[in-house]
Amino acid sequence: MQGEHDVVVCRLGHRPGRDERMTTHVGLTARALGADRVVFPKNAGQSLETVRDITTRFGGPFEAELDGEQGALIRDWEGAVVHLTMYGERVQDVEGEVREAHAGEPLLVVVGGEKVPFEVYDHADWNVGVTNQPHSEVAGLAVFLDRLFDGRELEREWADAEQVVLPEETGKTVVSPEELEESERDE
Known part of the structure; x- marks a missing residue:
């Protein structure tokens, strides 16, 4: 289900045993910094349960789900697609454009885990780099969401x-x- 102004984070790829903590932190960062939902790969059930538990304990609204067809999610997304990568345009150069596009349509933010297929780069409306230097995808997501929301997400009220x-x-x-x-x- 996709709402008009939703921000959805798609964690693309997950290597069990290796990516557990990073995948979980992508979901927790998405939740804490203003996204409405995170979509994990089918094999990231432990991360899903952790994010759902945190949402129950510390409030929402926020949704987390598993999807075995992430390629289709990206291809069929009805809205703008941002792919966070160190090989992209500088976040400070495109943030206004992304914010403007998101004002009228839902936004999918793709965060890679393992090698990202070229189709993701090709399908994205923006391939966005935060510093264009190697660092954590969690850090990139945090900076991107803060820029997208102009810091307003830091004042968010949590329900339930x-x-x-x-x-x-x-x-x-x-x-x-x-x-x-x-x-x-x-x-």
């Missing part, structure tokens, strides 16, 4: 959370939404 992390200089405090409301009333 079981837990809330309190921002603080040091330490780690996690409370229920009810405890948060109570502490805000007491201030």
Whole structure:
């Protein structure tokens, strides 16, 4: 299901045993930085379960799913397609164009894992590089989403959370939404 203004991240390829953490972090980054959904390859069930668990505990809305036909997802996408790669145009040179295109149609952001078939480069509306230097695809996704949303995703409100992390200089405090409301009333 595809909405008019959805941002969907497609994790292309997954090598079990080698990519578990990276694939999971692509999904968590997509969720935390404003995407509406992540699509993992069929063999990334562990990453799917982790992202769904985090969404349940820390809020949504956000969807995660498995798809064994990612090539078809990219080919049949009704909207703009951005492929994040170190061999692309500089993000700072195309971000306005991508943002403008996304204002009227859904956006698919493809994040490769293993060797990306040439068809992905060919089908993408933009092949976008963040620094054009070797680095993590998670870092590239984070920078791209922050640029796409102009930082607005950092102020996002989360619904239906079981837990809330309190921002603080040091330490780690996690409370229920009810405890948060109570502490805000007491201030």
